[in-house]
Amino acid sequence: MIVLLSILILKFRRGLNLSSALSTEIYRYQLVRDRLLEAWPTLDAETLTDTLEGITELHEMIAAVIRSALVDESLQSGLRYRLEDMRVRMKRLEERGLKKRQLAQEAMTEVGLTKLEQPDFTASVRAGSPSLVVTAEDLIPEAYWVPQALKLNRQALLSDLKQDLNVGALRPRAKWCPQTTMGPRDAGWALGAAFL
Numbered sequence: 001m002i003v004l005l006s007i008l009i010l011k012f013r014r015g016l017n018l019s020s021a022l023s024t025e026i027y028r029y030q031l032v033r034d035r036l037l038e039a040w041p042t043l044d045a046e047t048l049t050d051t052l053e054g055i056t057e058l059h060e061m062i063a064a065v066i067r068s069a070l071v072d073e074s075l076q077s078g079l080r081y082r083l084e085d086m087r088v089r090m091k092r093l094e095e096r097g098l099k100k101r102q103l104a105q106e107a108m109t110e111v112g113l114t115k116l117e118q119p120d121f122t123a124s125v126r127a128g129s130p131s132l133v134v135t136a137e138d139l140i141p142e143a144y145w146v147p148q149a150l151k152l153n154r155q156a157l158l159s160d161l162k163q164d165l166n167v168g169a170l171r172p173r174a175k176w177c178p179q180t181t182m183g184p185r186d187a188g189w190a191l192g193a194a195f196l
Contacts (some may be wrong), residue, residue, distance in 0.1 A: 020062055021061070025056065029052060029058045033052055036051060
């Protein structure tokens with residue numbers, strides 16, 4: 001029995017088709033069960049189950065499949081934890097690298113060093129435009145706001161026209177015809193609206 005379990009586990013790890021081995025053992029189990037019932041029709045269920053368990057290896061094979069699944073699930077859980085740990089570590093490394101770059105930039109700016117050449121890298125500092133970070137839009141004066149032009153909501157218009165609704169000066173055509181468009185989109189509807 002232990003040898004069988006070892007062989008099954010090795011087959012799992014080598015990627016051999018265990019489902020066919022399990023199917024074969026299920027067929028063998030059913031065949032032996034049918035023959036036992038033919039030979040002893042009055043055999044009770046408990047005796048039959050015990051006999052089949054002793055004669056066939058199906059119980060051990062199912063147990064091996066379940067154990068293998070449990071091992072896979074444990075590995076998955078461990079990998080999930082490890083991946084999360086690695087993501088946290090990667091984020092820390094990104095932040096640390098950014099802080100070190102900022103520190104180097106501040107040091108170069110403070111002493112007026114514009115270029116630093118080394119065998120494995122070249123660093124340069126140049127003046128750039130400052131970025132804008134808005135934290136409270138309601139405090140910005142009206143003079144800095146740009147009015148936006150009206151924009152047609154094509155999807156809503158098309159939806160209303162498909163439902164045969166009159167939309168202002170537009171009226172739907174009698175029949176909607178799907179048309180294939182030749183362009184970057186796959187298919188579309190012809191906007192069947194006419195001006196009155």
